[in-house]
Amino acid sequence: MSPRETKRVLGTAEPAIDTDHSDGTNAIGIRIGLRILRTGPAFILVALVIIMAGLNEYFLTVRNLQNLFTQTAMIATLALGQLLVIVVRGVDVSVGSILGLTVVLSGLMMQAGFENGLVHIAVFISAGALFGLFNGFMIVKGGIPQPLIVTVATLGIGRGLALLLSGGTEHIGMTPVVQVAGSGSVLGIPVPAILVGAVTLCLAVLTLKTLWGRWIFAVGGNPDVAGWLGVPRDRVVMSCYMISGAMAGIAGIIYAGRTDAASPLAGVGMELDAVTAVIIGGASLFGGRGHIVNALIGALIIGVIRxxxxxxxxxxxxxxxxxxxxxxxxxxxxVLRRYLEEKLRARAARAMR
Amino acid sequence: MKTPAPLQPIPSDSAGIVLEARNVVKRYGHMTALDGVDFELRAGEILAVVGDNGAGKSTLIKALTGAVHPDGGEILLDGEPVHFKGPLDARHRGIETVYQDLAVAPALDIASNLFLGRELRRPGIMGSVFRRLDKKRMRQEAERSMAELKFRLPSITNAVEALSGGQRQGVAVARAALFARKLVIMDEPTAALGVRETGQVLELIRAIRDRGLPVVLISHNMPNVFELADRIHIMRLGRRAAVVSPKTHSMGDVVAIMTGATRVEEARDPGV
Known part of the structure; x- marks a missing residue:
């Protein structure tokens, strides 16, 4: 689609970007258009919510929103981890299997009569993180720079382990802490939604305010330059896979708690939802670009549509x-955003003359 | 992480020679890339390094920046012999290099790119334990140094991808100037740029020299070399064929020496 056609389709959102003369208003038009486009995913989400609320009076009820948030919590958690991996030019399609594996581990502990909730939580998160670290290790140190292939392999390995360890059967009944994490609520707010909120906040601070956050965008944006400027590139990439794995563990807690069961098939196909949420959230598959909050919004868009x-x-x-x-x-x-940015850049270059 | 002292080079010794190479040899199998080359960079100058393809230009630069280990000869930084373990080692000793490809992270803003790999952190526990960035201070320092270098940019908080090619390369050059304590080496810094953008970067290189930081400029572009350089180091067949001044020699002279049409008795400096 040529940029001109795109503009026509979205003509109502961006007035006054068509003319090439009358410099002042034109630049302002481009700026306003860009401002809207940069909020892109949020814009889509608001539009969708308005449409859905208009089409069905039940949509905006408290009960349905609680439902929506609970349903979306798992995809959102996976998407938050996935965003980090995609920012460093990778992809992690093993997260659904990691989720399943951590759920099965928790189920096995229940069968063995071990019910300490905090240990269960620790196992979910650390087993996920370890699995993720293995992904990162194979990609970086194992010299297989094709994240898709590596994580497709570990997707199979993870699911196989889950089936093997559980004997292919489902364990029913999880420990109370896990139950609360998956299906409890505080003041009417589902606990999974609170969990997602807390995780989003943590990752937003990490990515936007800390050295590590700066490094993941540097490594994703220009790996060679980041390397020769002294950024520990390998460790940065591995840390992203590790966090993605830990996120899959947290999603596993929510899954097990919601179903009150440990199914070896937990999380099948969820990796695609996670990647989809990140892409809808505007992150670039070429790396170096993406925002934690937009990954959350991407997950919510999928949730609202469903x-x-x-x-x-x-x-x-x-x-x-x-x-x-x-x-x-x-x-x-x-595409439209990039076109407008290019136009603005050319204008700025001309103005410097 | 130490706070850098932007644009405050440590003064070199009394002789005024910042970086020197004596009789450096580098062989690749049967091929001799550097056949006993000498090199001398003085304080406060722009020294251009020119030569035909295969004359040993890039091998010389690699030896000076620690990217290759010489088989013989010695390299002296401020009069002291140095053996760089690698490019990072050379950088720790105050030698920064700028390459022709635009070395920036596109989605990060200008200030972040300037401090890439050497980010400033908040004082106290927030910085040391939680590794919180001191964005405000980085922004201020970046603005200050860009103003000192008189490099015009839209806004320091703009993403680098919103800049023109010349401005992006300007950011890479400014980064080198910001952190180099001894000298900056520029390997074809304008090769990827258009004419107008090249002009911006050349201005910036001059501003760096005027701030007191010596610059080694590797370039194929003779007009640029003659516009900028204080002295021109001419490579031929793995050696220094001559060092000339753009004031006393023409482009034709330089090309003649480069290609061997003119023989130079000994590699003489044109005087201070």
Missing amino acids: NGLNLMSVSPFWEAIAIGISILFALELD
Whole structure:
């Protein structure tokens, strides 16, 4: 789609970007357009919520929103970890399997009669982190610079281990702490939503305010330069996979708590939702660009589409189509953003003359 | 992490020679890339290094920046013999290098790019334990040094990807100037740029020299070399064929020496 056509489609959002004369207003128009586009995913989410609320009076009820947040919490948690990996030019498709494996480990501990909640939580998170670290290690130190291939392999290994350890059967009944984490609520707010909020806050501070956060964008944006400027590139990349694994462990807690069971099939296919959420959230698959909050918004967009279509009793087959369309829409918004930035840059260069 | 002292080079010794190479040899198998080359960079000058392809220019620069280990000869920094273990070692000793590819992280802002790999942290426990960045101070320092170098940029908080090619390279050059304590080496810094953008970067290189930091400029572009350089080091067949002044020699002279059409009896300096 040429930029000109894109503009026509979205003409209402960006007035006054079409003319090449009358410099002042034109630049302002571009700026306003960019401002809107940079909030891109939030813009889509608000529009979707308005549409869904208009189509179904049940959508904005407290009960449904609680439901929506609980349903979305797992995808959101996985997406937050996935964002880090994608920022450093990788991808982690093993997160669904990591989730399943941590759930099974917790189930095995229950079967062995070991019910200390804090230990369960620690096992979920540290087993996930270890698995993630293994992914990162294979990619960086193992010399296999194709994250997709490596994590496809560990996706199989993780799921296989989960099935093997559980004997292919589901254990019912999890420890109380896990139950609360997955299905409890505080003042009407589901605990999974609170967990996601806390994790988002932590990762937002880490990525935006700390040295490590600066480094992941440097490594993703220009790995060679980051390397020769003294950024510990390998460790930065491995840390991202490790956090992605830990996030899968946290998503595992929510899964086990919601279902009150440890199924070896927990999390099958969720890796695609996680990657989708990150892409809808505007992160670049070429690395170096992305925002934690936008990954959360991406997950919410998927959640709203699913929940809304569900409420309207639309065939679930439409769901996949709707999510596919929103990916393409988000990518086109990004194309438009880049076009406008280029235009603004050319203008600035001319102004410097 | 130490706070850098921007644009305050440590004064070199009385002789005024910052970086020197004596009789440096480098062989790759049967091929001799450097055949006993001498090199001398003085305080406060822009020294251009020119030579035909294969004359040993890039090997010389690699030896000076620690990217290759010479097979013979010695390298002296401020009069003291040095053996660089690698490029990082050379950088720790105050030698910064700028390459022709635009060495920036696109999505980060200008201040972050200037401090890439040497970020400033908050004072106290927030910085040491929690590794919180001191964004405000980095922004201020970046603004100050860009103003000192008279390099015009839209805003220090702009993402680098919103800049033109010349401005981006300007950021890479300024970063080198900000952290180099002894000298800056620029390997074809304008090769990827257009004419106008090249002009911006050349201005910046001059500003760095005027701040007292010596610059080694490797370039194929003779007009640029003659516009900027205080002295021109000419490589031929792995040796220094001559060092000339752009005031006393023409471009034709330099090309003649480069290609061997003019023989120079000995590699003489054109005087101080």
